[in-house]
Amino acid sequence: MVAIAGFWSVGASPALAGIDDDRFDGNIFALYAGNGALVPPRTTLADSIQRHKPALLVFFVDDSKDCKQFSPVVSQLQGFYGKVVDFIPINVDAIPIKSSYSPTEPGYYYAGVVPQTVVINQEGKVALNAKGKVPFEAVDDTFREVFNLLPRSESVPLRRRMFNEFSSELTEQAAPKSK
Numbered sequence: 001m002v003a004i005a006g007f008w009s010v011g012a013s014p015a016l017a018g019i020d021d022d023r024f025d026g027n028i029f030a031l032y033a034g035n036g037a038l039v040p041p042r043t044t045l046a047d048s049i050q051r052h053k054p055a056l057l058v059f060f061v062d063d064s065k066d067c068k069q070f071s072p073v074v075s076q077l078q079g080f081y082g083k084v085v086d087f088i089p090i091n092v093d094a095i096p097i098k099s100s101y102s103p104t105e106p107g108y109y110y111a112g113v114v115p116q117t118v119v120i121n122q123e124g125k126v127a128l129n130a131k132g133k134v135p136f137e138a139v140d141d142t143f144r145e146v147f148n149l150l151p152r153s154e155s156v157p158l159r160r161r162m163f164n165e166f167s168s169e170l171t172e173q174a175a176p177k178s179k
Helices: 002-011 028-032 045-050 065-081 136-146
Strands: 055-060 086-091 116-120 126-131 158-160 170-172
Touching: 028 065, 045 055, 045 086, 045 116, 055 065, 065 086, 065 136, 116 136, 126 136
Parallel strands: 055 086
Antiparallel strands: 055 116, 116 126, 158 170
């Protein structure tokens, strides 16, 4: 019993990982976005293009600080557009190495950086191809164009609620109080 206690106190250290480091923790969408349903994707890019349905490709790796921090944004976007857009997170380690790809394969759009966000419209054309942690508003503006929705400036104002690494959301902004 003493030997076991000694082993735990000296030899074994707890796994330390978090949203602000490049260590592997597991599925970033389940851990940091509260949305384990994103991975594995429910459809393929080829299916989305064939059905003329917009798609959001998110290229990521599970051991990237930037990908971990971007995962809640992807989850927020799915909350607003998940019924009309195919969300296709792509772990870049799973992209087969080939000399060339067709436009129906995620590797065709991958630029060698994570995170990378690509929006494919109903016609199969790229509407957005952005590298890094793209703000929610930039992708939302692209979807507004894809779906011919009102621009943000003419729509209901949204404000960010308090954010923690497990949940975040947008809500209607309260009107300013009169004095």
